[in-house]
Amino acid sequence: SQSFTITVLPGDGIGPEVIEQAVNVMKVVEELEGVSFSFEYARLGGCAIDEDGTPLPQDTLEKARRSDAVLLGAVGGPKWDNNPAHLRPETGLLGIRKELGLYANLRPAFMLDCMVGVSALREEVVQGVDLMVIRELTGGLYFGEKRRYETENGEVASDELIYHEYEIERIVRRAFEVARLRSKKLTSVDKANVLESSRLWRKVVDRIAPEYPDVELRHQLVDSCAMELIRWPKQFDTVVTENMFGDILSDEASMLTGSIGMLPSASLADGNFGLYEPVHGSAPDIAGKGIANPTATILSAAMMLRYSFGLEKAANAIEQAVHNVLNSGVRTGDIASNKEEAVGTKEMADKIIAAM
Amino acid sequence: SQSFTITVLPGDGIGPEVIEQAVNVMKVVEELEGVSFSFEYARLGGCAIDEDGTPLPQDTLEKARRSDAVLLGAVGGPKWDNNPAHLRPETGLLGIRKELGLYANLRPAFMLDCMVGVSALREEVVQGVDLMVIRELTGGLYFGEKRRYETENGEVASDELIYHEYEIERIVRRAFEVARLRSKKLTSVDKANVLESSRLWRKVVDRIAPEYPDVELRHQLVDSCAMELIRWPKQFDTVVTENMFGDILSDEASMLTGSIGMLPSASLADGNFGLYEPVHGSAPDIAGKGIANPTATILSAAMMLRYSFGLEKAANAIEQAVHNVLNSGVRTGDIASNKEEAVGTKEMADKIIAAM
């Protein structure tokens, strides 16, 4: 039978709580599918700063490299907010992305019919929204050269938005592949009327497009995309863009659904390796209370089954179970209209497991 | 009596139509206020490419420099979309901003009670929204060094996001001044957890903040701001940010109102000089039909009266007239629920003039 090794990084805040439930769900998958998972725990973020003196310990990287996929809870918290950059939780996150070559960040944003009430947008605008933002994750402004220096007239600071052709090519191919499995509509977002990097981006997209004649391609400027996502989100299916634009647009797209506590993400390397994590943060304010919504982490585990292990059936089973539980009216506090009736982290996961 | 010289740049598409009506409104202001305006016409954008072989003719710059303010319609259109960069309309726009030192872009986004129906957001979320995005307009990625070169492994392209301390300082001061005249709440948006330029930005904001103890300051990350603008826009009053983030967030904020055909903007230099233009584009598809909404351009003229000429009373009179006309149910096609009853460009402007 198939066996997979998963590096589990609970992280900070509510991370450990939601991770625990996702692991429970994975154990059910073991039984149902006759596969076996071995879970290797390691530290990333604030907990690693406290224990190991660095947000990304060598041991964590080594475990991750030996494993088939990584499942991450969340990192960060006020405790580390005023640390210097090299001792901040997000530095660990950026580091692991770069070190493991996780260049393709897949961020689905979907609206379940039973959830339209939690969105800030009108029902007719968001009902049926189902889009996928694909963000380049290891290039651009995030990893270009940074400079900071003094002049006679004060300080200067700069960041470089730089892309190599091959970096654009691999993310764009991924995007076409993903679009092909969805509605075959791809929107490439750039700022080609201003940025040189965007002009190269658009050129590469246009060069690759003929290899995917079945996918309908559209170029859109980032400012226009930020508007159109609000005006009529259903016009979008798959969206691909560079790192910084993707950071902004994927969060904007998430919020259209009103329930970021339910949204998963995948960060993929070449081949089958990937890191999976919920879109939400470590929510220090509710950590340890057992009330965090585990759905996003459980759906991240489902993405792992699909993209890293090829267990499409098991992935669908989890997703279907989540839909059924939500359809039946079960809600955690973040998405409940009646907070009194909200269930806790464990109860939510148990319901999902029961529905599988 | 006071007299002011205004450089008028009708531009392309619907630009000339909406400009004509804004000029008509200004002529009414002349009478009502006993001031005199002299209107000097010049070319910018596509029309200048066609007539003068450049999107920003020297004559236009000279006229603008001799005048007290600039009123712009809109530039651009499919005719010039495939031109090389130096022959594109937006290059003229970027050029005039830089040449005239228009570093402070003020982008109000407000929801009139009678217009809540046109927003994609729920009534309770957008009712009463009234925010001002202040975008740095002559620095950052737009004007940093651009590079493009070949390597053995293909092409590379880069743009530099660079800020000098004094550039940050002047826009931040403007923002505090504006916030002081509004609800005294300022949100400074950056990506200080990743970008060196954002860390300098935040440092400068924190250095200046004590000079404005009456203004409540908050720092927010750009991805979080993109979400929060949708979740609960009423938490924002004045928002200040760098050029590229401002391009994206100001357009996102505009679309919250659902009626970008009504939103004006100001781009200010040191002192009283400024360029005023509607937020919408040149809308080539409806150009020449006499159906474009002139409200955004008329409200841009009102901003000119306020910020460049100090004619606060006249600015208020225009704004009040616009509100009254919209309240009475008069609508152009872009914001009409019943398109049959929509009025044209001239009729809309005439109603506004009558209401003054």
Ligand SMILES: CC(C)[C@H](C(=O)O)[C@@H](O)C(=O)O
């Ligand atoms: C924490 C931060 C560095 C990170 C990013 O900007 O990539 C986060 O916002 C994300 O989107 O995963």
Ligand SMILES: CC(C)[C@H](C(=O)O)[C@@H](O)C(=O)O
């Ligand atoms: C046309 C374009 C260069 C311009 C910009 O990005 O600044 C426009 O989007 C704007 O916001 O005025």
